[in-house]
Amino acid sequence: MTRQTALANAEHYFDSGAFQSDLGALVGYETESQNPDQRPELYRYLEQAMLPRLEAAGFTCRIHDNPDPKGGPLLIGERIEDPALQTVLTYGHGDVIRAQTEQWRDGLHPFRLVEEGERLYGRGSADNKGQHLINIAALEAVIAARGKLGFNVRIVVEMSEETGSVGLPEFFREHRQELEADVLIASDGPRLQPEIPTLFMGSRGGTSFDLVLVLREGAHHSGNWGGLLADPAMILSHALSSICDRRGQIRIPEWRPDSLTPKVREALRGLPVEDGDGPRVDTDWGEEDLTPAERVYGWNSFAILAMSSGVPEAPVNAISARARATCQLRYVVGTDPDDILPALRRHLDAHGFEAVQIIPHDRGFFRATRLDPDHEWVRFAAASLERTAGKAPHVLPNLAGSLPNDSFTDILGLPTIWVPHSYRGCSQHAPNEHVLKPLCRDALRVMAGLWWDIGEMV
Numbered sequence: 001m002t003r004q005t006a007l008a009n010a011e012h013y014f015d016s017g018a019f020q021s022d023l024g025a026l027v028g029y030e031t032e033s034q035n036p037d038q039r040p041e042l043y044r045y046l047e048q049a050m051l052p053r054l055e056a057a058g059f060t061c062r063i064h065d066n067p068d069p070k071g072g073p074l075l076i077g078e079r080i081e082d083p084a085l086q087t088v089l090t091y092g093h094g095d096v097i098r099a100q101t102e103q104w105r106d107g108l109h110p111f112r113l114v115e116e117g118e119r120l121y122g123r124g125s126a127d128n129k130g131q132h133l134i135n136i137a138a139l140e141a142v143i144a145a146r147g148k149l150g151f152n153v154r155i156v157v158e159m160s161e162e163t164g165s166v167g168l169p170e171f172f173r174e175h176r177q178e179l180e181a182d183v184l185i186a187s188d189g190p191r192l193q194p195e196i197p198t199l200f201m202g203s204r205g206g207t208s209f210d211l212v213l214v215l216r217e218g219a220h221h222s223g224n225w226g227g228l229l230a231d232p233a234m235i236l237s238h239a240l241s242s243i244c245d246r247r248g249q250i251r252i253p254e255w256r257p258d259s260l261t262p263k264v265r266e267a268l269r270g271l272p273v274e275d276g277d278g279p280r281v282d283t284d285w286g287e288e289d290l291t292p293a294e295r296v297y298g299w300n301s302f303a304i305l306a307m308s309s310g311v312p313e314a315p316v317n318a319i320s321a322r323a324r325a326t327c328q329l330r331y332v333v334g335t336d337p338d339d340i341l342p343a344l345r346r347h348l349d350a351h352g353f354e355a356v357q358i359i360p361h362d363r364g365f366f367r368a369t370r371l372d373p374d375h376e377w378v379r380f381a382a383a384s385l386e387r388t389a390g391k392a393p394h395v396l397p398n399l400a401g402s403l404p405n406d407s408f409t410d411i412l413g414l415p416t417i418w419v420p421h422s423y424r425g426c427s428q429h430a431p432n433e434h435v436l437k438p439l440c441r442d443a444l445r446v447m448a449g450l451w452w453d454i455g456e457m458v
Contacts, residue, residue: 001145001146001147002145003145003449003452003453005145006141006142006144006145006146006448006449006451006452007141007388007445007448007449007452009140009141009142009144009145009448010137010138010141010444010445010447010448011441011444011445013137013140013141013444014437014440014441014444015441019133019134019137019440019441019444020113020115020120020437022133022137023113023120023122023125023129023130023133023435024112024113024122025049026045026049026094026124026129026130026133027111027112027113027122027123027124027125027129028111028112028113029041029044029045029048029049029094029111030099030111031045031094031095031096031124031159032095032096032097032098032099032162033072033095033096033159033160033161033162033163034097034098034162034163035098039072042072042073042094042095042159043063043072043073043159045094045095045159046063046073046074046075046094046157046159047063049094050075050077050094050157051063051075053136054075054077054136054155057079057136057139057140057143058079058143059077059078059079059153059155060077060078060079061075061076061077061078062075062076062077063075064076064171064175066159066160066166066167066171067167067170067171067174068166068167068170070160070163070166070167071159071160071163071165071166071167071168072095072158072159072160073159074156074157074158074159074167074168074171075155075156075157075158076154076155076156076175076178076179077154077155077157078152078153078154078155078178079149079152079153079154080152081148081149081150081151081152082152083152085150085151085152086151086152086182086183086454086457087151087152087153087154087180087181087182088151088152088153088154088181088182088183088184088185088454089153089154089155089156089179089181089183089184089185089186089408089412089414090132090135090153090154090155090156090184090185090186091132091155091156091157091158091184091186091408092128092129092131092132092135092155092156092157092158092186092187092188093128093132093157093158093159093160093161093162093165093188094124094128094129094132094157094158094159095158095159095160095161095162095163096123096124096127096129096162097123097127097162097428097429099111099123100430100431103431104431104432105431105432108121108431108432109122110122110123110431110433111123113125118436118437118438119434119435119436119437120434120435120436120437120440121432121433121434122433122434123433124433125426125433125434125435126190126422126426126427126428126433126434126435127188127422127426127428127429127433128161128187128188130421130422130435130440131187131188131420131421131422131443132157132186132187134187134421134440134443134444134447135186135187135447136155137444138444138447138448138450138451139153139451141444141448141451142448142451142452142455145452146452146455148455149451149454149455150454150455150456150457151454151455151457154178154179154180154181156179158404161404164365164366165366165404165407168404168407169406169407169411172407172408172411172412173411176411176412179412180412181412181414182414183377183414183415183416183417184408184412184414184415184416184417185381185417185418185419185450186416186417186418186419187418187419187420187421187443187447188403188418188420189203189399189401189403189418189420189422190420190422190423190424190426191394191420191421191422191423191424191439192271192272192273192394192396192424193272193394193423194423194436194438194439195438195439195442196389196391196393196394197385197389197391197393197394197419197442197443197446198393198394198395198396198419198420199378199381199382199385199393199394199395199396199417199418199419200395200396200397200398200399200418200420201369201370201371201372201373201375201378201396201397201398201415201416201417201418202333202368202369202370202371202397202398202399202405202409202416203366203368203369203398203399203400203401203402203403203405204297204300204330204331204332204368204398204399204400204401204402205330205331205332205335205337205365205366205367205368205369205402205406206328206329206330206331206365206366206401206402207328207329207331207337207340207341207360207361207365208305208326208327208328208329208361209326209327209328209341209358209359209360209361210324210325210326210327210357210358210359210361211236211239211240211324211325211327211356211357211358211359212322212323212324212325212356212357212359213232213235213236213239213322213323213324213355213356213357214232214321214322214357215229215230215232215321215322215355216229216321217321218321219310219316219318219319219320219321220318220319220321221317221318221319222317222318222319223317225319226319229319231319231320232309232320232321232322232323233307233309233310233320233323235323235353235355235356236307236309236323236324236325236356238353239348239351239353239356240304240325240327242347242348242351242353243302243344243347244302247284247285247286247288248285248286248301248302249286249287249288250287250300250301250302251347252343252344252347253343254335254336254339254340254343255300255302255329255331255335255340255343255344256300257299257300257331257332257333257334257335258334259298259332259333259334259335259370260290260294260298260299260332260334263372263373263374264298264370264373264397265294265298267373267395267396267397268291268293268294268297268298268396268397269291269293270293271293271297271394271396272293272394273292273293273296278424278425286299286301287299296400297332297396297397297398297399297400298332298397299332300329300330300331300332300335301329301330302327302328302329303327303328303329303330304325304326304327305326305327305328306325306326307323307324307325307326308323308324308325309322309323309324330400330401330402331368332368332370332398333368333369333370333398334368335368337365337367337368341358341360344358345358366402366403366404366405366406367406367410368398368406369398369405369406369409369410369416370397370398371397371409371415371416371417373395373397375415377415377417378395378415378417380453380457381417381419381450382395384446384449384450384453385419385446385449385450387449387453388445388446388448388449388450389442389445389446399418399420403418405418419443419446419447419450421435421439421440421443421447422435422439423436423439
């Protein structure tokens with residue numbers, strides 16, 4: 001049997017309708033990890049959807065409770081053909097973001113896969129059920145063609161990624177020996193353009209927090225007290241504007257990274273930031289002397305996710321007592337994660353905003369990671385994808401979003417390669433989430449090719 005046989009097996013899996021049927025079954029599990037009522041579904045996904053399929057493919061599997069009671073279960077599986085061979089660790093998460101059922105448009109439902117033209121709609125279709133299904137099916141395609149993989153593979157499926165992968169670091173420390181490998185090869189996030197494979201080797205970190213200003217008890221009539229009582233919304237707005245200038249350039253020195261090296265800039269040169277399906281990039285926003293690709297992949301970005309003061313949906317003529325802003329910093333390697341909030345405190349105090357409280361969010365926290373674009377595994381994977389796709393992949397030092405990649409790099413000590421199978425217009429974390437059928441078919445092919453090529457390594 002040949003490499004082409006493995007690719008043909010992957011193509012047949014898609015063309016026969018089996019991929020769509022299997023994805024529909026996975027989407028049907030209502031695995032909202034942010035909804036405590038759906039906790040039994042998290043176990044059911046691993047027990048009924050993952051375990052039988054992986055065991056049929058020759059994996060020995062075990063489901064574990066999360067060491068953090070707030071987290072969902074985890075599955076570890078392994079298929080060891082020869083301890084002397086390369087061992088690949090792969091990963092997926094079966095939990096999904098909140099369904100937002102009422103916000104999906106007519107004819108769609110988050111937990112029912114719906115086909116419309118080249119799109120397959122359903123919660124988790126892109127993030128991340130469709131992605132780890134592709135990787136598992138591609139492994140099966142290679143086994144069917146070769147009779148074996150030619151390497152060892154271990155897999156982790158977690159059910160808490162959408163709540164910050166709570167418990168994952170502790171779990172990895174406890175099970176480090178069971179997760180030993182030479183490299184992580186997994187899939188999450190989007191391609192830069194749907195028709196061109198993408199590799200990325202890390203992710204920006206992310207931390208979120210509230211800025212809160214409370215000045216008094218209760219609101220007071222704006223006619224009687226206007227000009228006499230300080231307005232918390234006004235003060236908080238000025239505090240926020242001290243963090244960034246009017247085009248979003250960060251003013252806190254400690255939040256300005258030192259890692260945008262010539263090598264990273266060269267890796268980012270020419271990479272697209274628009275795919276024709278999402279919003280147009282605002283060219284006058286962000287760090288003025290950076291390219292758009294450098295701003296989103298090589299730099300930090302601060303965002304105000306929500307703000308409130310008074311009762312926005314029913315305003316009254318009163319000066320409110322408090323104001324709140326929910327904020328987030330996405331940051332790259334070269335930013336000290338332990339100094340993010342202390343640096344913010346120093347900055348606010350220095351600008352006269354000592355009364356503004358910083359309230360960290362009590363949820364998982366991903367740290368920034370990045371692998372050298374010249375790493376041997378990067379070169380190997382890029383060459384494999386180009387061989388299958390007939391075009392060079394986009395190679396990103398790190399994803400703009402955040403992933404639990406730090407658990408693989410910092411705890412397991414692995415080089416990390418991510419091959420995403422979605423695209424930026426997929427509406428993940430939003431109503432009407434979907435995947436593109438041509439992209440999924442292509443992803444099955446490139447992953448079958450990559451798995452095949454690893455089995456050829458000596």
